[in-house]
Structures are given as C-alpha cells and as structure tokens.
C-alpha cells in the first residue's frame with residue numbers, strides 16, 4: 327500500500343511504537359511472554375477498534391486504515407501478532423451475529439474491556455482441510471456440549487471470548503462437506519477449568535499460540551452466531567480481512583528489513599568502501615524494494631475492494647502470498663547484508679526473520695493459495 331496513505335494514523339502509530347523499542351521485544355522473545363503493555367497502549371489509543379462501526383464505539387475507518395496501522399507497527403520493529411485479531415475477529419459477530427450479540431459485545435470490544443482475539447478453527451488431524459474438523463457441539467436443551475481438540479489457537483490465554491468453529495452435524499450426515507459446521511462464541515473466562523484446557527505451544531517465534539482440549543464444555547445456545555450449520559461460510563467471510571491485514575504486516579516487515587539493509591549498506595565499510603557500493607550487495611536490496619512495492623499495491627487493491635464491499639477472496643489471497651514472499655526475501659537479504667551481525671540478537675533482525683517466516687504458512691499456506699488460483703481462477707482440475 328502506498329506509504330503515503332493515512333499519514334496521521336501512520337505518524338501516530340510510529341510515535342506510539344517508539345515507546346516499545348527492540349529491547350522490549352527482545353526481552354519478551356527471550357521469555358516467550360505476552361506484550362501486555364504494548365497491547366494496552368494500542369487499545370487505549372483506539373487503534374484496535376478501527377474496523378468497528380462508530381455506532382458500536384469504534385472509529386469505523388475501514389480496512390485500508392487498519393492496514394496502515396499494522397504496516398507501521400511492523401515497520402517499527404514491533405509485532406502486531408499479539409493483538410491483530412482483536413481488530414478483525416469481531417467481524418464474524420458484526421456480520422452474522424444477532425442484534426443482541428452485537429449490542430452486548432461490540433462496544434466492549436471497541437473499548438478493550440473485552441478481548442475477542444482467539445479464533446479456533448485448526449485441528450491436528452484435519453489440517454487445512456477444514457471440512458474434516460471433528461470438534462463437536464451436541465445440543466442439549468438450552469446449551470451445547472462441546473468435545474474435541476484444536477491446535478495452533480493463538481492468544482487463547484489472552485482473550486475473553488473465542489470464535490469457535492465446530493461441527494453440529496457429522497460430515498457424513500451433512501448434505502455437503504461444508505455444511506453442518508457452526509460458530510460458537512466461547513466465554514474463555516468461564517470455560518477454562520470447566521471443560522476447556524489450554525496448553526501453550528512453544529514455537530520459534532513469540533506468538534502465544536496454544537492447543538485446546540474440550541471435555542464436555544457447556545456453551546449457552548444464545549452464543550451461537552448466525553444459523554446452526556452455516557458456520558463455515560461465516561468463517562470464510564472473515565478470512566479476507568485477516569489475509570489482507572496480515573499481508574499489511576508483511577509489507578511492514580519488508581520495509582523494516584529494507585530500511586535496515588539499505589542503512590547498513592551505506593554505513594558499513596569493508597575493503598575501504600561502503601559495502602553498498604558493491605552491486606552484489608546493492609541489487610538484492612533494490613530487488614526487494616521492487617518486489618515489496620508491487621506486493622504493497624496488491625494489498626492496497628485488495629483492501630480497497632474489501633472496503634467497497636466487493637468480492638475480494640482471490641485478491642486477498644494473492645496479496646498475502648506476494649507480501650509474505652516479498653517480506654521473506656527482504657529478511658533473507660537483510661541477514662546477508664549484515665554478515666555476522668545479522669545473527670546477533672541485539673540487531674532485532676534474526677527475531678524479525680523468524681517472525682516474518684510464519685506468514686507463508688499461517689493463516690493459510692502458499693500452496694493452498696496457488697491451488698485456489700489454479701482451480702477457481704484458471705479452471706484447472708482440483709487435486710483434492
């Protein structure tokens with residue numbers, strides 16, 4: 327996206343991020359702890375509620391503004407992964423929830439009183455094939471009884487509510503594989519210890535991701551979002567916003583790496599001259615800039631379509647793929663440009679290198695995007 331869009335937002339985010347320098351993130355990374363102070367500051371500044379309509383207490387600015395927020399967070403060396411889902415997970419309630427649910431939750435999400443930043447879809451045996459999830463919610467009177475398991479559910483320990491996708495009809499009994507799944511809002515404050523167990527997973531980056539075990543967890547029927555059995559469609563609806571916002575984080579990461587690479591290439595002198603005078607050092611950085619600029623336009627385009635209410639599934643996926651590949655290429659160059667110092671913790675490059683690698687796998691891996699383009703856009707045969 328254009329670095330010039332939303333200048334006031336970008337400027338304010340940069341100033342906020344200056345209070346959370348590399349030392350802050352390094353210490354958290356070392357201990358694998360949650361950036362509570364950073365998230366609190368962002369929340370109080372109103373940056374996590376830009377997608378919530380004004381009628382519910384947000385600023386209703388739209389996705390393009392949200393991409394500017396996340397891009398600047400990442401360009402500053404910070405990481406929005408701890409809280410980006412607070413921006414968009416509420417979209418499922420906003421778009422498909424009842425009026426009562428919207429009134430009960432959205433104003434509190436906007437103010438930060440309630441955190442809705444856990445999104446439970448992935449399961450260990452189903453993987454990317456979401457129609458094979460088996461976590462099951464059995465209706466009993468005015469409640470659902472949930473049993474099953476989820477994996478890679480990020481921020482579950484730091485969320486008051488979770489959007490949970492589960493089966494309410496077994497796959498074999500549903501008319502189509504994508505039918506028979508439902509979305510429940512799980513109140514984590516009541517669930518933990520009463521049928522829900524959370525087990526943190528230690529990963530190569532500090533991402534607060536977890537495994538969830540459901541053992542007869544009771545969820546009131548009033549927490550069903552939309553209609554029973556239609557949950558898969560609701561989740562798919564929310565994915566475009568997620569893809570575009572994460573693509574914006576990749577653009578921010580890419581700009582971080584290119585800023586660092588070009589500055590170091592100008593300043594580091596070896597063999598009596600700046601290393602950046604050597605085209606073997608300069609051209610990879612220039613190439614990263616070209617690739618990232620093109621990816622940024624794709625993110626901009628997808629966000630504009632989203633904000634105009636147009637279909638944008640393909641564009642959102644393509645933007646995420648291009649941006650995640652461009653940020654990864656820039657990360658690799660950045661390490662190479664810094665030589666040995668690229669590996670030193672205090673430069674923050676190795677941390678960002680680990681962080682940006684995630685985005686070619688999550689929230690959707692590159693192969694699945696290529697499969698979507700190959701089959702849905704180009705009409706080639708499906709492999710699965």
Ligand SMILES: Cc1cc2nc3c(=O)[nH]c(=O)nc-3n(C[C@H](O)[C@H](O)[C@H](O)COP(=O)(O)OP(=O)(O)OC[C@H]3O[C@@H](n4cnc5c(N)ncnc54)[C@H](O)[C@@H]3O)c2cc1C
Nearest residue numbers: 445446447448453454478479480535687688689690691693
């Ligand atoms: C740190 C982290 C945080 C996450 N947070 C969340 C979260 O908050 N909520 C949530 O629900 N999930 C979350 N995820 C899960 C994430 O969305 C998945 O890991 C991702 O979608 C890939 O799915 P998988 O791991 O099951 O891979 P698999 O589906 O097992 O696939 C493994 C590999 O095989 C490839 N592959 C599979 N099938 C095909 C095919 N037909 N053709 C070509 N290639 C194929 C995939 O592209 C991938 O590279 C998170 C994951 C991580 C690592």
